[in-house]
Amino acid sequence: MVDVLSTDISRRALLGGLAAGLAVNGAGVGSATGQPRAGGRIRIASTNSSTADTLDPAKGSTATDYIRHYMLYSGLTQFDGQLRGRPGLADRMVTQDNIVWNIRLRRGVHFHNGKPLTVEDVIFSLLRHRDPAAGSKVKTVADQFASARRAGPLELQLRLTGPNPDLPAILAVSHFLIVENGRRDFSKANGTGPYIAHEFAPGIRTIVRKNPNYWKPGRPYLDEIELIAIPDEISRVNALLSGDVQMVNAVGPGSVKRVRATSTHSVMEIPSGLFTNLIMRRDNPVTANPDFVLAMKYLQDRELIKRALFRGFATIANDQPISPIDPNFNPNIPQRPLDPDRAKFLLKRSGLLGVRLPVYAAPVANGSIDMGSVLQEHAAQIGLKLAINRVPSDGYWATHWMKHPMTFGNTNQRPTTDMMFSLFFQSKALTNETGWNHPRFDRLLLEARSTTDAALRKEIYGEMQLVVHQHGGLAIPAFISLLDGYDRRLKGMFPIPLGGFMGYNFAEYAWWDA
Amino acid sequence: MTGGNLIRAVRALPWSGKIGLALVAFWIVIALTGRFIAPHSPGAFVSYEVFAGSSGKFWFGSDFLGRDVLSRLLVGAQFTVGLSAIAVTIAVTLGTGLALTAAVGPRWLDELLSRAMDTLISIPSKIFALVLVAAFGSSIVLLTLIVSITYVPGNFRIARSLAVGLTKLDYVEVARARGEGRFHIALVEMLPNMIRPLFADIGLRFVFIVLLLSGLSFLGLGLQPPDADLGSLVRENVSGLGEGALAILMPATAIASLTVGVNLLIDAATQGKVK
Amino acid sequence: MSAASTPSLWRGAGRLIGKRIGLALVTLLLVSAVIFTISGLLPGDAAQEVLGQGATPEQVAALRHEMGLDRPAPVRYAEWLGSIVAGDPGQSLVANKPVADIISERLPNTLTLAALAALVSVPFAFLIGIASAVSRGRKLDRGINVLTLSMVALPEFLVATIAVLIFAVELLWLPSITIVPKDPTFAQFARAYAMPVMVLAVGVVAQLGRMIRAAIIAELDRPYVEMARLKGVGPQRLVFRHVLPNAIGPIVNAMALSLSNLFGGAIIVETIFNYPGLASLMVNAVTSRDMPLLQACAMIFCATYLLLVLIADTVAILANPRLRQV
Secondary structure (H helix, E strand, O other): OEEOOOOOOHHHHHHOHHHHHHHHHOOOOOOOOOOOOOOOEEEEEEOOOOOOOOOOHHHOOOHHHHHHHHHHOOOOEEEOOOOOEEEOOEEEEEEOOOOEEEEEEOOOOEOOOOOEOOHHHHHHHHHHHHOHHHOOOOHHHHOOEEEEEEEEOOEEEEEEOOOOOOHHHHOOOHHHOOOOOOOOOOOOOOOOOOEEEEEEEOOOEEEEEEOOOOOOOOOOOOOEEEEEEOOOHHHHHHHHHOOOOOEEOOOOHHHHHHHHOOOOEEEEEEEEEEEEEEEEOOOOOOOOOHHHHHHHHHOOOHHHHHHHHOOOOEEEOOOOOOOOOOOOOOOOOOOOOOOHHHHHHHHHHHOOOOOEEEEEEOOOOOOHHHHHHHHHHHHHHOOOEEEEEEOOOOOHHHHOOOOOOEEEEEEOOOOOHHHHHHHHOOOOOOOOOOOOOOHHHHHHHHHHHHOOOHHHHHHHHHHHHHHHHHHOOEEOOEEEEEEEEEEOOEEOOOOOOOOHHHHOOHHHOOEEOO | OOHHHHHHHHHHOOHHHHHHHHHHHHHHHHHHHHHHHOOOOOOOEOOOOOOOOOOOOOOOOEOOOOEEHHHHHHHHHHHHHHHHHHHHHHHHHHHHHHHHHHHHOOHHHHHHHHHHHHHHHOOOHHHHHHHHHHHHOOOHHHHHHHHHHHHHHHHHHHHHHHHHHHHOOHHHHHHHHOOOOHHHHHHHHHHHHHHHHHHHHHHHHHHHHHHHHHHHHHOOOOOOOOOOOHHHHHHHOHHHOOOOOHHHHHHHHHHHHHHHHHHHHHHHHHHOOOO | OOOOHHHHHHHHHHHHHHHHHHHHHHHHHHHHHHHHHHHHHOOOOHHHHHHOOOOOHHHHHHHHHHHOOOOOHHHHHHHHHHHHHOOOOOEOOOOOOEHHHHHHHHHHHHHHHHHHHHHHHHHHHHHHHHHHHHOOOOHHHHHHHHHHHHHOOOOHHHHHHHHHHHHHHHOOOOOOOOOOOOOOOHHHHHHHHHHHHHHHHHHHHHHHHHHHHHHHHHHHOOHHHHHHHHOOOOHHHHHHHHHHHHHHHHHHHHHHHHHHHHHHOOHHHHHHOOOOOHHHHHHHHHHOOOHHHHHHHHHHHHHHHHHHHHHHHHHHHHHOHHHOOO
């Protein structure tokens, strides 16, 4: 039996994520030498909040939700700087076949209302996602939980529908945070997290206060955190610089110079696997044509997109979704260049140079409108007319995304390679963006999942990246770095590439040096 | 009006009116010719540097993507001037026309029109535009219509209140006693007496339309790329504000000079007629 | 004002108000129908918006059923209408809360901001409107003219952004976002509201000031003013006793429009200063397709507008003898 959580981490994990993160990343934010200090009250601003803000982890849909949930609840596991699952409420997870998992819970954990954490709370928290009426964002992931049963006072056995070696990382996702058994009404939050809800006004603010009985001794450090959202980027950065908030996410690449020019504030760049991609659907004769698809890929001005749109805070991508920060990244695929001549040749050969196709873009797909403009300009120069159809963000995912021959998608870093491939590329996946059908790819995916040999798995994933690069109906010009702005007095943070605010997890690590 | 009359009328304008006229004429010329005199394609990525300053090759520098600001400005002026002028014409024609109809027409018609206008005006204009754009998309034609419809009720209210005031005046009652038709009373007796306050309203309304368009681009509802009106140019380059980039200063100056020019001219023209 | 005309005056006003309330209800009905129809044309619905990018069709169907969106639109409208007549704006589809609760959280914010902006801008507007009207064509008038024009010459979002850069980021005098602490001191309150009120007031002062000027000038050209002047009435008395009462109709009308704009049109200011008001709530309701919330916001904006116009018309009638026999 292998304890997945404790392999090679034993002491580091006990010291906490901070030490682990620093050891691995080389540099944390702020002073690495200073001793964390308790106390302090900060306000932070994320990008969006609305009346749909929720206290139900299953329904979380924005960075603001994820941050709030990680403050109030704990998961069975927690992410480290490499997106690996580390011990959380579970202090041991063992499996032999990656199908049956024995999970042992930490002793002496209490909910905010004083109720002790039990196996029943965990079973409920995991299985509730399978119910369509629960409205869970991770229903498709939870569908692989075949059953969960009690195996002791603090032990449970989770059985999956098939092997999945990534379970510890999957359980660290905010949606799988642990709630009370039977809880359906989420107008109040009762979790085991580092902070206790003090005020929650959807679309306005969340105020949380330190949980004195948190199961990690000495944590958290801050007394109070107020979480608001400032959707307008310029306003958000201004609020940071004027001292009205102490941390923000999604600093615009154009604002970094301005923030770094001050002596009081700085920006943390977190390379991530976030990308905005051009989707060409297989169910349209034009965008299903391999020559047309390849031409679109050759028309991507990746250098310009990286330089102008993201001011260098991006990594050039190669039309496949696994970024260099993923340990399974395949570095041996040759980079596809900008090559208008080749694109023109391909379009001529396919007889599609004269088509006039609209491309749908929306602000919600980060940078898609400008990427569309770049593509439009390069296409115009070889005689291909593309109309960019900018549509409002609301309704975009439901009515435009994947619904027209060419649309832009936007995909966040996923915790595992498997999740990225199975959510967006598996032929039967609901969000199979291009609508392709590639039996070999599907076979490789299952093969990777069922192998217990990590090196072999990496090899399989590498081949799958090549398949997408060559045959996939999507162009991915760049991986976009996450940019967090912060007051220099805020310390203790390290990047977790899942998202801004330390992969939304900053609250239990951060401390105020004043 | 003959050419000589025109020149005399221009001469009679106060200095502010002459400045206004010059600005308006300038922008009309730019709107008509901008597309042809633009040195670069407005969508082309011509500069390696973003938010570059002025140079011999790029007089107004480059924008946030390294496009030529001057070219984008020249083309953008066409959209702003053209769209706003058309929209204000539609809005005022409809608004004043309906107001006169309401003032001289039967009581029920007045009520009907007033209720319809109240319905339109009581929904905040930017939100109304937002809903319409979300529902119907944002093509140029649609944007013009949305903006005009948004400003019809405001003009209607002002024109109607002017017209109703006039219907109580003696000379209108005299005309009515003379047996003049409603149409005649509205156009011949009333409209000329409403022109001056209405013109002040038109000038402001033009400004508001220009500003509503830029407000809409702030909310992400403006023209489709690569087209951009002056407001969109300001909006898309707003991250350059901190560094004082020409890419935002020039379109902002353009908007200001256009709106101020239109109003100076209208003010002067309406004042010049004091009997 | 003569004693004889007073009772008939009040009776007239009373009749007007009664009739107006009836008409207001008709308008509210129209607005709700328009909103319901247009929002039915919007792409997507609340269930899809809530579930987002990765929703399965069965989840959407389940949530639609829970929200009652699987019933025909006319039925939903009729139900909404039934409950609003009973005084209940219903349950928000998205926030899992009564609409009334959500509104009551935001309405005071919007009222405060609008009231402060009005308080600052109306006196200024009168001041510059009257000053420029009486000095028509002279230097003062022209100066004010250029001033008011340049005040409305730039997009609001640019004015607000520049103000934030100067006063919040560079000088650190004022906060860049409007967060009012609970039980604020006067200084905290003033600091929090200073910038949004300034930005809103700039537009209103210019617009209203120009309308006031135009209305007064229109009156100044009337024969009775000339007559009064010949009789030796001083310029101040002329403006305040003779001209203003007659010009009050268009002025109060313009005021009603400005105030209604302040109330519902603060979306850009609310966005930039991150102020939780009704306009951003309504935009939020549009984007999340939260029909009951959207309707409630529309009803409030419409009712406010109608109330302001009613006040304006009443004032106009009371002030202008010629209009009293309605």
